Amino acid sequence: MHEMSVAQNIIDIVLQHLPDQNAHTVKSVNVKIGKMAGIVPDSLEFSFRVIAADTPCMIDAELKMQLVPLIIRCNGCTKETNIDDPVFMCPGCNSADVTVLSGTELQVSEIEIEDTT
Amino acid sequence: MSVITIERKVLEKNDQIAQKNRDDFTANKVFPINIVSSPGSGKTSILEKTIEHLKGKLKISVIEGDVQTDNDARRISALGVPAVQIVTHGGCHLEARLVRDAMDNVDLHNTQILVIENVGNLVCPANYDLGEAHKVVVVSTTEGDDKPVKYPNMFRNSSVLIINKIDLLPYLNCNVEQLEKNALQINPSLKIFRTSCTTGEGIDQWCSWLELQVLK
Numbered sequence: 540m541h542e543m544s545v546a547q548n549i550i551d552i553v554l555q556h557l558p559d560q561n562a563h564t565v566k567s568v569n570v571k572i573g574k575m576a577g578i579v580p581d582s583l584e585f586s587f588r589v590i591a592a593d594t595p596c597m598i599d600a601e602l603k604m605q606l607v608p609l610i611i612r613c614n615g616c617t618k619e620t621n622i623d624d625p626v627f628m629c630p631g632c633n634s635a636d637v638t639v640l641s642g643t644e645l646q647v648s649e650i651e652i653e654d655t656t
Numbered sequence: 657m658s659v660i661t662i663e664r665k666v667l668e669k670n671d672q673i674a675q676k677n678r679d680d681f682t683a684n685k686v687f688p689i690n691i692v693s694s695p696g697s698g699k700t701s702i703l704e705k706t707i708e709h710l711k712g713k714l715k716i717s718v719i720e721g722d723v724q725t726d727n728d729a730r731r732i733s734a735l736g737v738p739a740v741q742i743v744t745h746g747g748c749h750l751e752a753r754l755v756r757d758a759m760d761n762v763d764l765h766n767t768q769i770l771v772i773e774n775v776g777n778l779v780c781p782a783n784y785d786l787g788e789a790h791k792v793v794v795v796s797t798t799e800g801d802d803k804p805v806k807y808p809n810m811f812r813n814s815s816v817l818i819i820n821k822i823d824l825l826p827y828l829n830c831n832v833e834q835l836e837k838n839a840l841q842i843n844p845s846l847k848i849f850r851t852s853c854t855t856g857e858g859i860d861q862w863c864s865w866l867e868l869q870v871l872k
Contacts, residue, residue, distance in 0.1 A: 541749055541780035548666045556662050566657065570666070577783050577809040625808030626841045635844035645666045645783075653657045 542579060545645070546586035549602075550594060552647045557596065565600040566651040573644040574609040575625065596655075609642030670784055673752035677759065677787025684764035687870045688772065690750075690786050692810060693794035694803075695776030698820040700728050701853040702794060702862075703771055707735045709863040710769070714870055717767040719758045721750040721775045728773065738763065749780035752787060768870050782809040789869070790814070796821040797828050801835035804842055811842045816849070818862060823852035 553568055554560065568587075572578050584602055591597040612619045613629035614636045620629065628635050665671065681688045691699050700720075707716055718739040720728040729741035740761045742754050755772060762770065772788060774781045782791075791814040795803045798821055804811045811817070817839050819832060832850065839846055847865065851858035 541783060544747075544751070545666055548669060551669070552662065552664050552666065556660055575809060575812065577779060625805070625812070627812070627844065628841060635840075647662045647664050647666060649659055649661045649663075651657055651659050 541577075542582040543586040543589070545578065546583060546590050549587065549647055550590050550597065553597070553600075553650055554594070556650065557652065560596045562655055563596060563652045564655050565597045566653055567601040567603050568597075568650050569603045569605060569648045571605050571607050571644045571646050571648050573607045573642040575639075575642045576645040578645060580604050580606070605648070607641050607644050610640040611637040612640050613637050667783065670752045673756055674785035674787040677752055677756055680759065680764065681770065681787060681789075684767070686764050686767050686770050688770040688786075688788045689790050689792050689816075689866075690772045690774055690781075690788035691792045691794060692774045692778070692781045692814065693776060693796075694778045694799060697776070697794045697796040697799060698853055699773050699776070699794050700731055702818060702820060702851060702859075703773060704731065704735060705851075705853050705856070705859045706771075706863055706866065707732070707737050709859055710867065711736070714867065715766050715768045717762050717764075717770050719755060719762065719770065719772045721754070721773060723747065723775055744775060748775060748777050749784055750774050750786060751784050755786045769866065778803070778807040778810050782807075782813050790816055792816040792818060794818045794820050795835065797824050797830045797832065797835075800829075801831045801838060804835065804839040808842045811839050811846070814843070814846065816847045816865075819848065819850045821852060821854075822850045822857055823855045 557563055587602045591600055608621045610621050613634050615634040616632045618631040627637055629637055693699050716737050718732045721742045723744050726741040729739040732739035740758045742758050793810050793814040849858050849862045
């Protein structure tokens with residue numbers, strides 16, 4: 540249950556990028572979450588809501604989670620595969636020499652803000 | 657309505673502090689390892705055996721992470737090795753900042769191996785770099801051979817796997833070859849040791865490897 544700490548980090552980053560907390564409210568926060576990032580989306584949503592509720596400019600902010608697939612590329616035959624199970628082997632040639640192209644991301648990509656009326 | 661592009665790693669603050677820790681370890685020629693596992697797999701017992709084995713050869717210091725109590729730090733101190741306890745008060749993992757604070761109480765000049773024993777948990781500690789050279793994941797045979805498949809992140813992010821309580825195999829429905837196969841599918845470069853803290857099996861091999869890393 541480290542999602543609470545992750546949610547706190549997300550909100551800290553958002554606040555650092557908000558020009559003026561009194562003049563703007565955050566409408567949405569876009570976060571990229573890799574399949575192998577070790578995050579449970581429902582748990583992150585819950586944690587985000589708890590912390591956002593105590594952050595006046597973020598009370599109504601929507602957490603938009605973009606789930607990123609786990610994709611590997613074989614360094615032998617160059618085949619790229621979207622893998623469901625965490626088996627880091629090329630299904631084409633069975634090589635274990637693979638590079639992870641995506642699926643470990645955990646980052647805040649963008650926020651939508653509007654002026655406080 | 658306007659959009660602000662951010663593109664920042666959520667855990668970048670932790671990663672930055674971990675890098676500071678790593679720089680301090682390097683500057684002081686300290687070899688740091690981060691031991692992770694589920695509760696009760698034998699992290700502290702392996703550490704006790706490791707200390708008994710390497711004491712007099714290498715200077716070891718320990719940072720213990722637990723949700724509650726300083727029981728583990730007391731067990732380590734009893735062996736004559738300096739141990740600093742971090743109590744997370746409910747926190748399910750160690751973060752780089754907690755380790756950095758604890759480092760104030762570690763004599764890095766007189767340390768060759770720093771063992772950081774993480775909170776017993778196979779999920780959350782996988783995501784947090786503490787500045788270690790290696791994550792060492794411990795699995796005991798009593799936990800079953802499918803642990804790697806259930807907790808792939810931890811096995812992917814570790815470089816060493818210790819399979820502990822190997823002496824109990826005759827009494828358990830755990831296929832250790834399957835366990836190793838499962839782990840290697842997730843991380844083919846894992847270095848694997850089989851140990852028992854009761855019989856002492858495998859402790860030699862693990863400690864020899866550790867010694868070699870420190871003297872590199």
